[in-house]
Amino acid sequence: xxxxxxxxxxxxxxxxxxxxxxxxxxxxxxxxxxxxxxxxxxxxxxxxxxxxxxxxxxxxxxxxxxxxxxxxxxxxxxxxxxxxxxxxxxxxxxxxxxxxxxxxxxxxxxxxxxxxxxxxxxxxxxxxxxxxxxxxxxxxxxxxxxxxxxxxxxxxxxxxxxxxxxxxxxxxxxxxxxxxxxxxxxxxxxxxxxxxxxxxxxxxxxxxxxxxxxxxxxxxxxxxxxxxxxxxxxxxxxxxxxxxxxxxxxxxxxxxxxxxxxxxxxxxxxxxxxxxxxxxxxxxxxxxxxxxxxxxxxxxxxxxxxxxxxxxxxxxxxxxxxxxxxxxxxxxxxxxxxxxxxxxxxxxxxxxxxxxxxxxxxxxxxxxxxxxxxxxxxxxxxxxxxxxxxxxxxxxxxxxxxxxxxxxxxxxxxxxxxxxxxxxxxxxxxxxxxxxxxxxxxxxxxxxxxxxxxxxxxxxxxxxxxxxxxxxxxxxxxxxxxxxxxxxxxxxxxxxxxxxxxxxxxxxx
Amino acid sequence: xxxxxxxxxxxxxxxxxxxxxxxxxxxxxxxxxxxxxxxxxxxxxxxxxxxxxxxxxxxxxxxxxxxxxxxxxxxxxxx
Numbered sequence: 058x059x060x061x062x063x064x065x066x067x068x069x070x071x072x073x074x075x076x077x078x079x080x081x082x083x084x085x086x087x088x089x090x091x092x093x094x095x096x097x098x099x100x101x102x103x104x105x106x107x108x109x110x111x112x113x114x115x116x117x118x119x120x121x122x123x124x125x126x127x128x129x130x131x132x133x134x135x136x137x138x139x140x141x142x143x144x145x146x147x148x149x150x151x152x153x154x155x156x157x158x159x160x161x162x163x164x165x166x167x168x169x170x171x172x173x174x175x176x177x178x179x180x181x182x183x184x185x186x187x188x189x190x191x192x193x194x195x196x197x198x199x200x201x202x203x204x205x206x207x208x209x210x211x212x213x214x215x216x217x218x219x220x221x222x223x224x225x226x227x228x229x230x231x232x233x234x235x236x237x238x239x240x241x242x243x244x245x246x247x248x249x250x251x252x253x254x255x256x257x258x259x260x261x262x263x264x265x266x267x268x269x270x271x272x273x274x275x276x277x278x279x280x281x282x283x284x285x286x287x288x289x290x291x292x293x294x295x296x297x298x299x300x301x302x303x304x305x306x307x308x309x310x311x312x313x314x315x316x317x318x319x320x321x322x323x324x325x326x327x328x329x330x331x332x333x334x335x336x337x338x339x340x341x342x343x344x345x346x347x348x349x350x351x352x353x354x355x356x357x358x359x360x361x362x363x364x365x366x367x368x369x370x371x372x373x374x375x376x377x378x379x380x381x382x383x384x385x386x387x388x389x390x391x392x393x394x395x396x397x398x399x400x401x402x403x404x405x406x407x408x409x410x411x412x413x414x415x416x417x418x419x420x421x422x423x424x425x426x427x428x429x430x431x432x433x434x435x436x437x438x439x440x441x442x443x444x445x446x447x448x449x450x451x452x453x454x455x456x457x458x459x460x461x462x463x464x465x466x467x468x469x470x471x472x473x474x475x476x477x478x479x480x481x482x483x484x485x486x487x488x489x490x491x492x493x494x495x496x497x498x499x500x501x502x503x504x505x506x507x508x509x510x511x512x513x514x515x516x517x518x519x520x521x522x523x524x525x526x527x528x529x530x531x532x533x534x535x536x537x538x539x540x541x542x543x544x545x546x547x548x549x550x551x552x553x554x555x556x557x558x559x560x561x562x563x564x565x566x
Numbered sequence: 567x568x569x570x571x572x573x574x575x576x577x578x579x580x581x582x583x584x585x586x587x588x589x590x591x592x593x594x595x596x597x598x599x600x601x602x603x604x605x606x607x608x609x610x611x612x613x614x615x616x617x618x619x620x621x622x623x624x625x626x627x628x629x630x631x632x633x634x635x636x637x638x639x640x641x642x643x644x645x
Contacts, residue, residue: 117594141596165595298593299600302624325600330607332620531582539599 058223060246061284062130068290080120080295096211097128108133111155115139116163118297121186125161133219135226140275142538145173150238163187223247237487241434242375252378253284266291269313277375301331312340319348319477345369348477352508377449378428381463394462401427422455423448473502475510478540494520514543588631616641
């Protein structure tokens with residue numbers, strides 16, 4: 058097992074001047090990325106960060122965040138890339154939950170960070186990813202260190218020797234949790250390595266590849282692309298703007314060869330206003346789609362615009378990184394399938410009583426073998442229920458056909474997939490209950506004929522002045538990531554109840 | 567009401583934040599998401615009676631209060 062930061066050292070030795078990361082006008086060569094991250098590692102070590110500690114990153118997409126990320130890994134600590142869509146409450150939760158020893162922040166996220174900690178910041182060491190900004194000061198009056206200074210001060214001291222075990226924690230990835238706050242999934246060095254190597258083999262990645270990254274590095278799919286680019290000595294294009302015009306320009310101008318994105322990204326690009334469908338993309342070699350089932354209408358249109366492109370459908374959860382992929386040649390033969398297991402993975406379909414489903418029968422998708430996380434951070438009970446002796450119980454429902462191809466049909470645990478993100482309705486409902494005048498709230502999924510799923514809040518109000526739809530959405534917008542904000546709001550006199558007087562989610566439409 | 571005042575009021579309403587630095591990138595800073603982009607487009611088109619072409623839907627034109635004002639004023643001159 059070679060840790061991903063050693064893959065970077067290897068690629069930097071082989072092709073030092075090659076472009077590793079491109080973000081707008083900023084270009085990072087392999088040697089700049091490698092040397093910068095060595096400096097970050099030495100800086101962190103000098104400040105007492107050690108093997109097993111957690112270090113956060115909270116930023117808009119940038120080239121600099123990749124220097125911080127590899128620097129953290131090289132120091133022996135684990136990185137926690139915090140979802141840049143988080144607002145104050147989620148940010149505070151994550152920082153407290155994993156006990157960050159240090160954090161890297163860029164200017165764009167300073168506003169939220171400062172608002173989260175108006176008096177005392179619990180993180181000892183704060184580093185600015187942006188250029189020197191004297192106006193930024195910490196609640197304790199100190200000015201944060203800057204990445205630029207660190208790269209200068211700790212330059213050219215050689216490699217930092219670190220001791221690592223394959224099962225050491227490399228990262229904690231936070232996803233929506235039913236407790237009302239995000240929960241952390243532990244990812245080890247072994248998992249990052251195995252998932253990167255196998256995924257690159259399946260996709261046939263080479264040093265010629267220029268992969269565009271459109272989601273924040275707080276999502277496993279984006280991490281997978283970063284590490285794949287580094288493994289093969291290719292280039293990662295960090296795309297900040299997801300506005301149609303910018304994406305089309307980047308795909309063409311950066312000569313992008315591979316895109317890994319969720320169906321919602323493609324749906325946006327196929328919007329009537331988008332210039333995407335009238336253009337051609339001769340550099341684009343493959344598209345991989347993950348996150349939710351791709352509606353046939355979306356796929357048909359994409360294939361018409363990108364006739365020479367290979368399409369890979371993929372399925373995975375953050376708990377097990379990568380589970381299955383559908384080879385491009387099977388796209389028509391196995392329509393709607395998420396494909397066959399990655400090497401080292403075994404997929405079973407299990408009934409509620411624990412027995413195996415025969416082909417064709419729908420049950421819980423259980424992932425065994427490679428890529429399985431050791432569990433949730435600080436959640437022993439949930440870990441025991443999900444990560445069992447006979448595999449990871451994904452919470453997804455599916456079936457396999459006679460040939461062993463997987464078809465994902467939905468969720469078993471009430472989580473909703475919207476815009477490719479897993480959302481716990483409880484997390485949104487907790488936020489709705491904070492609004493004055495709401496006595497009952499339930500959040501359900503609404504799927505349109507195109508397969509796009511959005512959230513609907515169904516509310517019962519008491520009191521004289523009930524909130525408006527606008528008030529409800531505004532409240533959520535100020536507190537939740539955008540994909541958790543209900544698109545529609547419906548007021549009712551009462552909600553259906555179960556015999557134990559709980560709101561019956563399944564009876565609400 | 568001039569273009570700048572109208573844009574500032576709309577962005578303040580959309581983001582629920584007063585006194586946003588007019589040069590700040592609204593998308594990168596998390597004030598707006600890509601989902602808001604379509605709402606922003608229809609606001610600009612209906613308020614200023616211009617139509618925005620697909621290629622123009624970019625951060626350069628719509629990313630900050632300053633760039634929106636610049637874009638709208640440019641488009642109105644052409645109209």
